Amino acid sequence: MQNNDILIRLRYALDIRDKDMVEIFKLGGVEVTRDEMRKILTKSKDTYEDEVDVEESEDHIKCNDEMLESFLNGFITFKRGPQPPRQEQSKSESTSEYSKDHINNMLLKKLKVALQLKTEDMLDILDDGGIIVSKGELGAILRKPGHRNYKECGDNFARKFLKGLVARYRG
Structure with missing residues (x-):
């Protein structure tokens, strides 16, 4: 499943508004404008494997793994509030343990x-x-x-x- 599809389904399931999506991305450390967010939330041509008539949108932005993880981290902060930083954890230790x-x-x-x-x-x-x-x-x-x-x-x-x-x- 593509990351854009995950974001589309998650946004629909939890009824997240456009301005909240932009805020969640910002809380995760990714600056996204409202227009860019809408381009992320469009389905790509790859989503429609069986349909031939679907045109590839030039405005489509592909969501990579780091962007999705940043969104999910921002979503945690959005729902639960900011967490005070721990002493033993520095800001540079944000490497992900998850691969594709x-x-x-x-x-x-x-x-x-x-x-x-x-x-x-x-x-x-x-x-x-x-x-x-x-x-x-x-x-x-x-x-x-x-x-x-x-x-x-x-x-x-x-x-x-x-x-x-x-x-x-x-x-």
């Missing part, structure tokens, strides 16, 4: 923190999205990469979670 293969794991983990979801809440959201998982499976997905019980989250799993968020927050 682990972007869906990062999405679930950061949304869990931002929305203050408990494991049972996440299981209910996944159930609403049409997928039933055990606590153990969910725990494996939420672990750090490199842990012996870590499990990679697939695109379908992330899609079902975002679909469950729609059911929960939009009714």
Whole structure:
């Protein structure tokens, strides 16, 4: 699943307004104007693999992994407020442990923190999205990469979670 598609689905599921999207990007450390944000939230030609008549928008901006992670970090700050910096952590230690293969794991983990979801809440959201998982499976997905019980989250799993968020927050 493309990062732009994740942002589009997340924005719809949580009913985030344009000015709030710009603010969330800013809180994550990425300066984005309202027009640029709208260009990020347009679907690219790659999204429509089967449809031939879809034109590629020249105004489309591709969201990379760093931009998505910055947005999710800003979303945590937006929902929970700023956190005072810890003494042992410097500002330069902001390197991500997630690679392209682990972007869906990062999405679930950061949304869990931002929305203050408990494991049972996440299981209910996944159930609403049409997928039933055990606590153990969910725990494996939420672990750090490199842990012996870590499990990679697939695109379908992330899609079902975002679909469950729609059911929960939009009714």
